[in-house]
Every structure is written in structure tokens, then in C-alpha cells.
Amino acid sequence: DIVMTQSPDSLAVSLGERATINCKSSQIILSDSNNKNSLAWYQHKPGQPPKLLIYWSSTRESGVPDRFSGSGSGTDFTLTISSLQAEDVAVYSCQQHYSPPYTFGQGTRVEIK
Amino acid sequence: QVQLVQSGAEVKKPGASVKVSCKASGYTFTGHYIHWVRQAPGQRLEWLGWINPQTGGAIFAQKFQARITMTRDTSMTTVYMELSSLRSDDTAVYYCARDPWTRGRRNYFDSWGQGTLVTVSS
Numbered sequence: 519d520i521v522m523t524q525s526p527d528s529l530a531v532s533l534g535e536r537a538t539i540n541c542k543s544s545q546i547i548l549s550d551s552n553n554k555n556s557l558a559w560y561q562h563k564p565g566q567p568p569k570l571l572i573y574w575s576s577t578r579e580s581g582v583p584d585r586f587s588g589s590g591s592g593t594d595f596t597l598t599i600s601s602l603q604a605e606d607v608a609v610y611s612c613q614q615h616y617s618p619p620y621t622f623g624q625g626t627r628v629e630i631k
Numbered sequence: 632q633v634q635l636v637q638s639g640a641e642v643k644k645p646g647a648s649v650k651v652s653c654k655a656s657g658y659t660f661t662g663h664y665i666h667w668v669r670q671a672p673g674q675r676l677e678w679l680g681w682i683n684p685q686t687g688g689a690i691f692a693q694k695f696q697a698r699i700t701m702t703r704d705t706s707m708t709t710v711y712m713e714l715s716s717l718r719s720d721d722t723a724v725y726y727c728a729r730d731p732w733t734r735g736r737r738n739y740f741d742s743w744g745q746g747t748l749v750t751v752s753s
Contacts, residue, residue, distance in 0.1 A: 558739040560676075567726055567743030568676065579741065611676060615738035619692040620666075622676040 520544050520614050524623035530631040537599040539626045541612035546593060549574075549616065556616035559588055559597045562609045562625070572597065573615070604630065633657040635665075635727050635744035642750045648715040651747045653727030660708040661685040664730040666740055667701065667712045671723040679725075681736065682710055717751045724748050 521544040531537040547556045555575035560568040570579045572588035575595055585600045599606055607630060612623040638652040653665065667679040680691035682701040689701040700713040710727060725747045728740035 556738070560740075567728075567746055568740070569743075570739065570741050573737070573739045613676070613739060618678070618690065618738075619694070620678040620738050622678075624675045 519619055520547065520617065520621050522612055522614055522621050522623040524610075524612060524626050526626060527624070528627040528629065530629045531599075531602045532631045533604065534601050535631075537602050537606070537628055539597045539610050539612075539628070541590075541595045541597070541623050543593045543595070543614055547614045547616035555591060555595065556614055557588070557590065557595050558613045558615055559586075560611050560613065561606075562611060563607075568611065571610075599628070602628070602630070633729065633742045635729060635742055637725075637727060637744040637747045640748040640750070642752065643717050645718055645751055645753055647717050647751075648713060649717060649749050650711055650713040651725050651727075651749070652709050652711050653744050654707065654709045655684075655729070656708060658729075659733075660705060662733045664732075664736050665703075665710045666728045666730060666738075667725060668728055668740070668743075669723040669725045671720065674723075677723075679712070681730070681738075684710060714749075717749075719751050722749065722751045 523542045525540045549556050557575040559572040562568045576588045587598050589596050609625040611625045634656045636654045661684050664681050666681045670676050682689040684703045698715045703710045727744040729742040730736050731741040
């Protein structure tokens with residue numbers, strides 16, 4: 519199984535500041551079909567289901583604010599929130615959609631400093 | 632709009648089975664695979680498998696293959712996930728989630744059910 523490891527486990531950022539979350543896969547997750555990295559990011563708030571933010575490592579889901587961006591290659595990926603808003607307080611998880619079982623990172627909790 | 636509505640919370644004894652339903656609306660039911668994902672307390676999200684609502688075919692994570700079943704009822708636009716031989720570590724919130732691709736699978740999830748808490752306790 520592909521192991522997804524996120525860092526840090528938690529993060530406190532001031533409103534309006536940048537938040538950066540890292541995700542490392544235990545192997546390359548580059549799709550043969552389109553040469554894109556098979557990496558998704560989700561936002562998870564208490565009492566709600568996860569919400570898709572990013573797929574193919576950098577494609578923003580429709581309706582997601584452009585302060586959320588994804589990047590990375592190889593086995594190292596990053597989710598950046600360019601200017602943290604109060605409503606962004608949540609747990610963020612990465613997921614490889616390359617090969618089954620489709621595994622998730624352990625989550626990174628983002629809070630307001 | 633796309634909606635996935637799951638059945639309510641369940642409490643089961645060890646060794647029992649649980650069947651969770653997921654009713655889809657707002658899109659062509661047979662056009663999108665449905666995946667099941669769970670999250671145990673304090674644990675990461677865990678993928679269980681997928682079902683093709685058009686054919687009924689399903690694939691499961693190896694960890695669950697011996698005790699999981701996924702079925703669908705196209706007339707009711709509902710998919711079901713049944714997990715048997717329940718143990719305490721199956722206590723989790725179980726989610727159904729839609730695959731966004733209409734010509735196969737992308738294996739990420741653009742719409743989720745609200746979650747069903749399954750508690751396994753003697």
C-alpha cells in the first residue's frame with residue numbers, strides 16, 4: 519500500500535497569513551494516462567463530510583476559493599492557503615488516487631494563532 | 632444539486648453485521664461510481680471499496696474482502712454497504728462518496744454523504 523505522510527500534524531497561523539501543509543507519498547503517484555500526479559486534498563470540518571479542494575495535485579475543484587492551491591511533484595506535495603480566513607479552520611487531508619487501496623494522510627489541523 | 636443521503640446511526644454487537652444505505656439524487660445514478668470511506672475515532676480516512684451502479688460490479692480493499700458486500704438498487708438510486716463479523720475497531724463514521732468521472736473512475740471524491748456512525752460494542 520502507498521503510505522501518505524503529512525507534516526506538520528497541526529499548524530497555527532494568524533488571520534491573513536500563509537498556511538503550508540506538506541504531504542509525502544511512499545512511492546511515485548504519476549498517472550500514465552495524463553502525466554499528472556494523482557494527489558487530492560480535502561478539507562474536513564467537525565460534523566461535516568470531507569470537502570474536495572484539489573485533485574491531480576494542482577487542479578482546484580469548482581467553487582473552491584483561489585486562496586487554496588496545490589503543488590508538488592515526485593513524492594512531495596504541498597497545499598497552500600495564501601491568506602488564512604476564519605472559515606478555513608479545519609483538518610486537511612491528502613489522498614493518493616493512483617492505485618488501490620486509495621490511501622489518505624493522517625490529517626493536519628489548521629487553527630488560528 | 633448532487634446529494635448523497637445515508638441511513639442513520641447504528642449500534643451493533645461484536646460479530647454482527649451492519650448495512651448502511653446511501654441514496655443518490657441530483658445526477659444520473661448509473662453514471663458515477665460510488666466509493667465507501669470510513670474514519671475511526673482519531674484515525675485517518677480509510678477507503679473500503681467501490682461499486683459501479685450501472686453493472687453492480689464492485690472492488691474492495693484487500694483488508695475487507697472477506698467480510699464486505701456492496702450492492703445497489705437502481706430503481707431506488709441507492710447503494711448499500713454491508714460489513715459483517717464486526718469488531719470493536721470497526722467503530723467509525725462510514726461515508727459514501729461519488730467519483731466525479733462519468734466514463735470510468737478517477738478515484739477521488741467530489742460529493743460525500745453526511746456519514747453514518749456505526750458503533751460496535753458489547
